[in-house]
Amino acid sequence: MKLQIILCLLISVLSVQAQQKTEQEVKSGLFPDKELKVGEELTYVVKYSVMDLGEVRIKVKDKKVVKGKTFYITYAYIDSYSGVPFVNLHQVYESYVDENLYSDYFKALIIGDEYTAYTEYNFDYIKSLISVKKGKINPPEVWTDSTASADLKYQDGLSIFYYARMNSGQKKRENVPCFVTEDKVFTKLNFYKKSVGVSIDAVDYNIDCVRLDGETDFISIFGLTGYFEGWFTNDKAAIPIVAKMKVIIGNITLELKSWKREGWKPPKYKE
DSSP states (O other): OGGGHHHHIIIIITOOOOTTOOHHHHHTTSSTTOOOOTTOEEEEEEEETTEEEEEEEEEEEEEEEETTEEEEEEEEEEEEOTTOTTOOOEEEEEEEEETTSOEEEEEEEEEOSSOEEEEEEEEETTTTEEEEEEEEETTTEEEEEEEEEOOSOOBOTTHHHHHHHHHTTOOEEEEEEEEETTEEEEEEEEEOOOOEEEOOTTOSSOEEEEEEEEEESSOOTTOEEEEEEEEEESSSSOOEEEEEEEETTEEEEEEEEEEEOTTOOOOBOOO
8 A cells, every 4th residue: 555655646746737728828838948758758766764665657658639639648657666565556547638738538557466447537628527437357347437527627647747847947826626536626736936956866966956845635545645845857848856745654755767758868956
């Protein structure tokens, strides 16, 4: 269960809301200094106290146009390290992120010893509905097939990762609607413009970053509660470098371990 709080980090540490942004605004350069790249892959090590629990690998797999709308096809792969006591976790998350950086589709796979469970959300903002399906595969079985109202534009646990990046480096506050574990919840987010130096094991210099922090008003099944903070590179890639959060079992850190992004390296902080 310890490693499962990783998903909540994606849900809460990096969560922001784009509901005021229109498709026209995005196409006309709402984020002129930021850029997502197909093929980008980021790997993070998850640390609890002095123990490394596992890794999170996040990838922009593709970019497609469907019925005139552009979507980024994104994935997150979560795996515990072999030999970690009481932890055997393997999960895959998929999100279709539209031009406004809302969630259009989300799917989670929880891979167990006996079967693989899934959760699937389809967001239909025209009909103001969210379709929810839950069940297992191999053998197939449907546990839940229901709908919820989409009264706002919501973020899922992966789409918010990218919207947060596109908005980093601004000075603003947001109260963010998110659709998490079939609940409509809110997360408070504070973004800052000040440049700061951040050190990680993968780089032998301080990285130029900007910071965010915030607080949840709910306790998730993964244990996230209260205050959290994170740091993004102060450049057009806006790569998350380090995130820290408080959970029921203690304090967790995610730290960038490796990356694949053509032509990019972490920007050096200048005193």
